[in-house]
Amino acid sequence: MKMKNINSLEELRTEIALLELRQKRANADLKENLLETFDSLKPLNLVKSTLKELTSSPGFKGDLVNSFVGIGLGYVSKKVLIGNTHNMIKQVIGTMIQFGVTGLVSRNADGLKSGLKNAFNSLFKKKEEEVLEQ
Numbered sequence: 001m002k003m004k005n006i007n008s009l010e011e012l013r014t015e016i017a018l019l020e021l022r023q024k025r026a027n028a029d030l031k032e033n034l035l036e037t038f039d040s041l042k043p044l045n046l047v048k049s050t051l052k053e054l055t056s057s058p059g060f061k062g063d064l065v066n067s068f069v070g071i072g073l074g075y076v077s078k079k080v081l082i083g084n085t086h087n088m089i090k091q092v093i094g095t096m097i098q099f100g101v102t103g104l105v106s107r108n109a110d111g112l113k114s115g116l117k118n119a120f121n122s123l124f125k126k127k128e129e130e131v132l133e134q
Contacts (some may be wrong), residue, residue, distance in 0.1 A: 066109035074102030 066075050082094030
């Protein structure tokens with residue numbers, strides 16, 4: 001910033017007053033920014049902002065649903081195939097089956113969804129056709 005030439009005591013006083021006012025505004029802005037920074041660095045606010053960022057990402061909800069479906073189907077498959085047992089070997093095999101099904105379903109959820117949708121559509125179309133024929 002280039003200073004203009006000051007020729008009188010009155011101009012000097014005016015320029016000093018303007019500089020002091022500018023300094024007060026800068027200090028107030030700095031204090032406000034500092035308080036906002038401290039507030040945003042609080043652990044609860046960090047968690048909130050991270051969750052907000054995660055949930056606003058486009059694929060998050062779909063990935064979350066796919067993961068829950070995979071976990072659920074893995075658990076159900078373990079219970080159906082192994083059941084409740086105290087045999088350690090069967091428990092290990094059941095856990096391996098559970099993790100395998102969970103991973104398989106989570107990775108291929110979109111393909112499974114479209115396959116199930118097609119199967120349901122064809123099943124219900126046949127039923128509708130049978131009802132219409134009667």
